[in-house]
Amino acid sequence: MPRPTARRAALLQRLWVLDQESSLETALFHADAAAAMGLGVTDTKALGILQRDGAQTAGQLAARLAVTSGAVTGDVVRLAARGVARRGTDPADGRRVLVQAVAQPTDAGSPYAAIGAAFSALYARYSEEQIAFLVQHTEDSLALLREARAGLAAP
Numbered sequence: 001m002p003r004p005t006a007r008r009a010a011l012l013q014r015l016w017v018l019d020q021e022s023s024l025e026t027a028l029f030h031a032d033a034a035a036a037m038g039l040g041v042t043d044t045k046a047l048g049i050l051q052r053d054g055a056q057t058a059g060q061l062a063a064r065l066a067v068t069s070g071a072v073t074g075d076v077v078r079l080a081a082r083g084v085a086r087r088g089t090d091p092a093d094g095r096r097v098l099v100q101a102v103a104q105p106t107d108a109g110s111p112y113a114a115i116g117a118a119f120s121a122l123y124a125r126y127s128e129e130q131i132a133f134l135v136q137h138t139e140d141s142l143a144l145l146r147e148a149r150a151g152l153a154a155p
Contacts, residue, residue, distance in 0.1 A: 036111045
């Protein structure tokens with residue numbers, strides 16, 4: 001474990017503040033992007049899962065988003081109505097419905113295209129070692145967040 005120093009304490013305090021600011025700006029960006037698409041934030045989160053992970057059943061989406069099946073049905077209806085996702089029959093089980101993304105975040109006119117390009121330009125400035133550190137930090141942060149969420153959900 002690194003030795004505590006005044007500089008380390010100051011950097012950790014700055015990192016804490018920046019993490020809070022990043023969380024706020026990310027939430028606000030997602031709300032603005034969803035509104036620009038005529039959708040809600042949960043709708044765009046569902047779309048992101050479909051874009052990233054491929055076709056999903058409504059049940060899979062509901063579990064990933066931690067919402068009810070009724071709520072995810074509304075998300076799917078709105079995504080289909082906006083033309084960014086479509087429903088189809090599961091080829092492996094004709095009784096199940098799969099939801100699939102039609103639009104991609106890099107599509108022209110997507111509110112995510114410009115921010116994606118900006119982050120790509122930012123990452124282009126970093127070395128492979130710096131990117132590897134960012135990947136590790138993000139993976140570790142996600143693990144902590146998932147653990148904290150599980151603790152909040154526990155009785």
